[in-house]
Every structure is written in structure tokens, then in C-alpha cells.
Amino acid sequence: MPNADFYPKQGSEINGYSVMDIKAVGGTAIVLVCYDSRTGEKKALKRFFPEKMNNKKFEEKVHAEPALEIKSEHVIKSEYVFVHDGYFHSVMPFIEGLSLRDAIDLQKLDEPRIVYVALCLTKATCDLHDIGILSTDVKPDNAIILPDGRAKLLDITCFEKIGTKAEVSLGTFPYAPSELLNHEVLYETVDVYSIGVVFLEMLIGAEKFAMMSESWSNSITYAFKPDISCIRKTYPRAWKIINKAIEPVAWQRYSNAKEMYDETLNYYSELTGYQKQKNLVLVYSGKEISIQAGRVVIGRNFIEPGNFFISESHAEIEFDGQSKITIRDAKSRNGTAINGKRIDNNWMPLREGDVLELGNVQLRVKVC
DSSP states (O other), X not given: OOOGGGSOOTTOEETTEEEEEEEXXXXXEEEEEEEETTTOOEXXXXXXXXXXXXXXXXXXXXXXXXXXXXXXXXXXXXXXXEEETXXXXXXXXXXXXXXXXXXXXXTOOOHHHHXXXXXXXXXXXXXXXXXXXXXXXXXXXXEEEOTTSXXXXXXXXXXXXXXXXXXXXXXXXXXXXXXXXXXXXXXXXXXXXXXXXXXXXXXXXXXXXXXHHTTOHHHHHTTOOOOOGGGTTTOHHHHHHHHHHXXXXXXXXXXXXXXXXXHXXXXXXXXXXXXXXXXXXXXXXXXXXXXXXXXXXXXXXXXXXXXXXXXXXXXEEEEOSSSOEEEEEOSOSSOEEETTEEEOSSOEEXXXXXXXXXXXXXXXXXXX
16 A cells, blocks of 8 residues: 555645646556646646556556657657656646546436547557557546547556567456456457447446446456347447457457447448548659648649749649549649640539649549
8 A cells, every 4th residue: 555645635746746636546546637837737647556666567668658659639648757756657638528437427428429439449549559559458447538529548558569468457357358368469459349348338338337247257258258239229230349349259359440440430420420531632753642621722832842834823622521522723824634624714523533734744633
């Protein structure tokens, strides 16, 4: 047990951070809400339990987390680590929102919101997998829902490398699959399994999930599949996704989080009518020039700086983010053509596969 001074009092100072509140108590650390006297910002400060830091591998993970090159709007990682009064701390951005645990307990989520949260968590793990690491601990306590509905994954300190056995992570029952509990080699399917279980809990609620998962202990450890037939009639689309995600044998699940993300996105689109925005790409000499939805003027600085056969404002393109593309010449000096046919300043349709000519340059149109 940590000493009494491990839990700081409100208003106490920790290396320039003034403690406002103890936000949470977890398995590896307590989380403090603090005021940074140097910047005037709110920060979340994790103070790690001393016994956890006796594990050298865990200490290495704590120090390594800030250096992880994660490019994701769905993952929150620590910014830096310091020691104060003999305790290790990591500084994190403070995020306003409701923990996923509280959202489930308070029954704040309807079906579209549940599916959207599952999408956000799946995207977060996709971004982690892109740099070769696993969360290994996706669960409601490690996710937060922002006021705009987006969900972010918190607490990735126990990350593990893809294709290795866990160095420190034990996962959390019942969100951890058998290969993590049995200390086997880990792949992307570990996080897929955890998201599937979280998805299930969001749908049926904390109380029913707790009763159901009580019987899972032996099932998961010995790779027997939990029975989730209770949601099959009410949520047939979700049942299909979750049923595959929580297969006890790893290779029978989605092979990666991207596969699960794509199927969950289709489900979300069916529920809400949402259509994922596409990119318009102009391919030229092996280069790809991406154009997002909206209206944009393109010219030599956009295509090939220094090529004066292309006017500075050569043509105007409008793209709806799906399949409708129109273009018109912007009174350029050397003209604009589609598949060899010259156009003027009236809007003309542009389709995938067309060859767009701006001055002496040809660009192939692609939508992806």
C-alpha cells in the first residue's frame, strides 16, 4: 500500500502543477486534475503506484510512451514524465468529457452513438497498429466521450509490440482474449477482441454484462466462445460484428482493426445515412495531388510550380466528397480540356478515369 502522502491534497503543488482534484484511481496509477501555473492550462497528471514502478519493464514503458509517434485524433498519450517526491508522474492533456464507463452505467448511449463509439475505438487501435503497437487494454475505463460525441482511447502505458509476447500487460478480464491471459504471441486481433467485448457491454448495459461475464472466466482462458445470442434478434448487425470479433481463436477474428472498422462503418451508415467522405486525386507523373470536398482553384503552384504553361489560377473544381465532380476553366492562358475536348468557363462534369489537361500537363482523375 502507498503511504498516506501518495494521495495529494487539493491545492498542493507537484513540480509546478497545482492539484485540483483526484479524478480516478486505476490499477497502475491515480489520475489528478491539475492547473499548470506556467501555462494556465488544465492537465491530467498520472501518479504511478510505487510498487508498479519496481517492475523495470513497466518503468521503461512509462518513459517510452511520450516518444511514441502516434498520429491519431482518437488516442491520448502522455507528454512527458518526471519524478517528484520519489513518485513517478506522467503529464497528459486534460480532456473534457464523460468516461465510457460512466456513459454505460448511466445508460447515456443509444444504438447510433454506441456504434460511433465502437468506430472511434477501432480507428484508435488502427492508428496504434500502424506504428507496430497494441493497446492490449481497451475497456470502458480507458475511453472518454467528448461533448461532440467522439471517443478517445486513454492510458496506453501498457502498450505491447505486435508479434511479441507481453512484457508487462496482463489485460483486464473480461476484455482480454486468451492469448493475452495465457502469455502467448500477440497480434492486432488482441485489440479487436477487446473492442468486441466493449461493444457488447455498451449494447446490453453494465448490469446485464456483469452477470453474463461472470461465467466467462474458464471460457476465455481455455478458448471457449462466450454466448452472446441475447443480442442476435435485437441487434442482428451488431451481433454479426461482435460475434466475429470475439472468436476465441485469434485467426478466426477480423485479421486486423481496419477490417472491423470497415464493417462497423457500413453498419453506422445504415443506421444514420452517413457517407464517408472520399478524396479526389489528380495523378501526374507518379505524383498524387489530393483534393478534399468543396470548391478549389488549381493552378501552377498547385500542380507544378515554375511551369508557365499553367496559369496561376487555371481551373476551378467542385467536388461533393462522393462522386460528383465539376470543373470549369478560370480564363486560363493555355486552356483546359477533358479527354482532349476543350472546355470554357461553364461547369462541366468530370469523372473518375478522365484525363484532365491543364496547359501542357495531363492529369488522370481518381476518386478514393
